[in-house]
Amino acid sequence: MTSQAELAERFLALHHADQPLLLPNPWDAGSAKLFAFLGFNALATTSSGFAATLGLLDGSVGRDESLAHAAVIVAATPLPVSADLENGFARDPEPVGQNFRRARETGLAGASIEDYDREAEDLYDIGLARERVAAAAEAFHAGNARLVLTGRAENFFRGHIDLADTITRLQAYQEAGADVLYAPGLTDINDIRSLVESVDRPVNVLARPDGPSVAELGSVGVARVSVGGGLAFAALGAAVSAARELLDQGTYSWYAQSRVGGATSRDAFR
Numbered sequence: 001m002t003s004q005a006e007l008a009e010r011f012l013a014l015h016h017a018d019q020p021l022l023l024p025n026p027w028d029a030g031s032a033k034l035f036a037f038l039g040f041n042a043l044a045t046t047s048s049g050f051a052a053t054l055g056l057l058d059g060s061v062g063r064d065e066s067l068a069h070a071a072v073i074v075a076a077t078p079l080p081v082s083a084d085l086e087n088g089f090a091r092d093p094e095p096v097g098q099n100f101r102r103a104r105e106t107g108l109a110g111a112s113i114e115d116y117d118r119e120a121e122d123l124y125d126i127g128l129a130r131e132r133v134a135a136a137a138e139a140f141h142a143g144n145a146r147l148v149l150t151g152r153a154e155n156f157f158r159g160h161i162d163l164a165d166t167i168t169r170l171q172a173y174q175e176a177g178a179d180v181l182y183a184p185g186l187t188d189i190n191d192i193r194s195l196v197e198s199v200d201r202p203v204n205v206l207a208r209p210d211g212p213s214v215a216e217l218g219s220v221g222v223a224r225v226s227v228g229g230g231l232a233f234a235a236l237g238a239a240v241s242a243a244r245e246l247l248d249q250g251t252y253s254w255y256a257q258s259r260v261g262g263a264t265s266r267d268a269f270r
Contacts, residue, residue, distance in 0.1 A: 020217055133173045
């Protein structure tokens with residue numbers, strides 16, 4: 001069995017390859033097994049995708065349930081797993097550090113922390129945000145396994161369209177100990193290039209329908225591309241389309257895709 005330290009080391013090394021690391025976000029053990037079978041090299045949880053499986057909106061799942069879910073994804077495959085730990089399930093640095101120490105116990109190779117206060121519906125002050133990243137980094141870098149911490153600047157995702165502040169925040173998180181930097185919502189290739197050139201850590205970009213392709217992102221130095229809840233909601237969208245055909249037309253053309261996916265799934269679950 002691969003140790004947690006080895007998984008974390010492999011996960012970080014994947015950020016320094018010739019091509020961006022493609023990081024799919026499974027929402028349950030079955031989707032994790034499927035993505036591993038298809039050939040992905042690492043996985044990450046999705047807070048929105050997992051919440052949807054519970055009939056909840058993103059941000060509605062608590063710490064204990066999220067960590068239990070992370071453990072399920074870790075156990076499903078031998079791949080490194082990073083967890084979306086939202087805002088660390090706390091405001092102040094000390095409880096954030098405690099929660100990240102608890103996250104270590106799930107077997108994760110890494111996790112992310114964002115700088116958005118869901119209760120106040122605003123970004124944390126940059127000083128507090130930096131301290132929160134530092135607390136998470138201390139928890140993740142201690143002990144025998146040095147886990148990979150991703151620091152997230154939520155500006156563009158939360159309506160604060162300010163590239164300069166985004167870069168300033170990510171530079172602060174780099175100094176606080178983040179191993180990977182992430183600004184979800186960035187789609188302009190020139191903005192992404194500016195971000196990559198302004199920091200000294202691997203940069204993750206969230207795939208968006210109106211965003212650059214993986215090849216374009218790789219050409220400006222992006223190290224990792226993730227999809228958030230995209231694949232989970234694509235699966236739900238397919239289910240809605242099939243169900244509407246059944247309900248409205250009483251026909252079954254959707255079974256053609258079901259047979260293809262079902263055959264792949266059976267191989268993945270062996």
